[in-house]
Amino acid sequence: MHATLPLLEATGFPAPHRGKLETLQVNLGYQCNQTCLHCHVNAGPNRPEMMVEEALELIPRVLEARRIRTLDLTGGTPELHPGFRDLVSEATAMGAHVIDRCNLTILFEPGQEDLGQFLAGRKVEIVASLPCYTSANVDRQRGEGVFDKSIAALQQLNALGYGQKGSGLTLSLVYNPSGPSLPPGQVALQADYQRELSRNFGVVFDRLYVMANMPIQRFGSTLVSRGQFNDYMLLLKGSFSAANLDGVMCRSLVSVDWQGYLYDCDFNQQLGLALPGAGRPHLRDLLQSDLRGNIVRVADHCYGCTAGQGSSCSGALHG
Secondary structure, three states, rough: OOOOHHOOOOOOOOEEEEEOEEEEOOOOOOOOOOOOOOOOOOOOOOOOEEHHHHHHHHHHHHHHHOOEEEEEEEEEHHOOOHHHHHHHHHHHHOOOEEEEEEHHHHHHHHOOOOOHHHHHHHHEEEHHHHHHHHHHHHHHOOOHHHHHHHHHHHHHHOOOOOOOOOOOOOOOEEOOOOOOOOOOHHHHHHHHHHHHHHHHHOOOOOOEEEOOOOHHHHHHHHHHHHOHHHHHHHHHOOOEHHHHHHHHEEEEEEEOOOOOEEEEHHHHHHOOOOOOOOOOOOOHHHHHOOOOOOOOOOOHHHHHHHHHOEEEEEEEEEE
């Protein structure tokens, strides 16, 4: 696989400063039951990395010490970590809002048959990747049969109350372009998704997030192999919008890898770009100190978050 960090390090991107820490985003491991072309984590069934026990035990303590409102669990497939359910139960019992970044097909893996009921019982917000509302596009990007399984999972979640008005169970979908292009407008695309999924499958959901593909890991390597990397970077840089800088996720979120080390965002984690400063900041450091005011470590991939309408873990930054 081609390394993309050397192509990104020389940057003129304007580094923002951190505000109040509101979200602890934890990558529980890189193991996944899917292998997707756009995956910036390079996750897959054969990845052995799983969060170590020491780091897992620190998470509730950090939530309490820093009064962090949101625990955002990602992977890989976070539900495959054997400590996933205990962590979710403890965090929700503390009053934290928990987000599960779910790929939907995990609901049909052995041992996960009651996953939907578990998440609903703790009012966990589900953010689920569904890169299109047609089977051909989804299966081309994520694998044969993924679309049908994803629809069946959404129908199961709807039956539990997810996406239904007044249920308190939030179901959001995530769209990624299939190639080196910017995502379309979030508002218009959400309307398309809601119309097509409701009409064809009876599926409802709360909101759609659109996210640009990052030129790192598997997707970045593919761009290099196809001779498209430089053109994609020109697109991102040429679409830079300074208005998006105030809303980038790295100002209020910190990303934690499977060993407990801290990064400004999940993308920096995958590039190995640790928080600026001496040493290698770890979850345990958050027990004693805040990150407010720190400068964010940047490289050229940051243009992916500020291009066009912007892109973050919560979708577009501007309509």
